[in-house]
Amino acid sequence: MSDSNTTDFTNPSTFILLGIPGLEAAHVWISIPFCTMDAIAVLGNFIILFIVKMEPSLHGPMYYFLCMLSVTDLVLSTSILPKTLSIFWFNSREIDFSACLTQQYLIHCFSVMGYGIFMAMAFDCYVAICDPLRHSNTLTNPMAAKIGLAIVVCEGMLVMPHPLLARRQPYCRPYIIPHTHCEHMAVVKLACADIRISSYYSLFVLFCVLGLDVFFIAVSYTQILRAIFNLPTKDARLKTFGNCGSHLCTILAFYISAISFSLTYWFGENVALHFHVFTAKVYLLVPSMLNPIIYGVKTKQIRGRMFRLVTHKGT
Template sequence: MPKTFLCLRVGQFLPYTMSDSNRTNFTNPSTFILLGIPGLEAAHIWISIPFCAMYSIAVLGNFTILFIVKREPSLHGPMFYFLCMLAVSDLVMSTSTVPKMLSIFWFNSREISFSACLTQMYFVHSLSGMESGILVAMALDRYVAICHPLRHSTILTNPVVAKIGLAVVLRSGILALPYPFLVRQWPYCRTNIIAHFYCQHIAVVKLACADIRINSYYGLFDLLTVIGMDGFFIAVSYTQILRAIFRLPTKDARLKTFGTCISHVCAILALYIPDLFSSLMLRFGHNLPLHFLILITGVYHLVPPVLHPVIYGVRTKQIRDRLLQVFTHKET
């Protein structure tokens, strides 16, 4: 969207215009103003309905996964520990952006402090990488369970699972650490108005009065590192899994064994497809309307947290049976 057009749009719903804000030079402003979805201000209330519904489903579904795994001792194993990690990351990921988006849509609460903006940015990038790392850990669990079934309990012990989880958290946390520091170092002398519903890294640094190429390069490096590294390990795991499956004697045995991987494959698709589509649209969809790109980002923040508990709740027999027992017990 051209900057001139954006300036004209802002003046229609803020008590001050962007030109007024430009009269004051500042570095590291105390607050930013989030516009929500520029160009669709009149439809904010209607847009909030599906987003609120999806967020409610994500919260309910992921808390249900955590509750069932905690209450059922038979689910205390590596796959379900990793699933709980995925549920927690989904909850924090969606909660870090969606409530603020809804407050913009419902209450016109557009201000966010500079520190809160940097914190939100860090959590979004950190949790995005964490979810990808957890899927790699789950691929490792499937590999060991299928290729080395007799040694599964001795290879993936609780201490090993804890170390894997810690490694996933540390990697994502360290890779996301440069984002707030890179953003904080620039002077912001143009405006403090962000054309987005959350503090997206690129949307914020575009306001800086400096050469921000290092931010773009690091963002691309982070994306390629996480997606490339994790995609490679997942591909290697499933190559070995498929080789083991094809060596099974009967078709029924092959289908039954591969069926244990379906939930994980669906979870991978639910995360990577929206992520890749969103990243490609933001980087190469220069001719697309700004509001479309922002809507794509919003969908990316909610689709995986909504689909992950649904996928595992439907596809995983232990969780499905335990959930039915809970409802049956309540009815009786």
């Protein structure tokens, strides 16, 4: 009995990632849209970072928050896609236990950071529209740096218990994860012990982060919309709303995909497993791809700088 326990209940050296269960024969074809989305995300976010760095007029809090968002998008894209493509293209399904927990931490940590960055951007937009005379004194570059540091430290510490709890669990054979990456609950469900603490903590993080951030963002945009509707002319209302329109579009893209993923995961017991995997990929990749496109199209300063780069290279 003791031999069986030491054999079957232990921390594995590796996990096996199945990819998309039931669609193994189509992995190569499925990799095409995933690879395309990741390429757009990486290229677009690098362009945003480059433009903000090279354009002195963009060296302000709003664009520094945008750079933080681009960095989180780059980390999310690069932390999941290489292993996903190795599964799709080379059938390389093994992942080291420590690498799996590291990937899990990066995914959840930088996803949660995205919520905090959106809240900071909503606050910046609120001050710029509702109290414009104090904006330059309230949100200075040092203040933006402090807010960014607080987001990184707080969200990093909030997510840290996830891999720590997962590392302490004993796991049952077979060490197979029906996913393309080490999603937290997919890993924890392989444990042979009670996982209620991990489940409860995941719900706490979800409601703490999602609930508080959504509340503050909703309050900010309620005040913003009230201030916009109180402007005297239609042109002024449209111009002011356009200044924060890109923020609102990215927030909606992020939260719609996050809520869809959460609802599918927690209440989709009868949903096909491959649909769970697809929603998880959409949640991570689509906002990372859309964010630079939205800001590139809707932000006049970024669009103008990008146009000058293209025309300069063309000449």
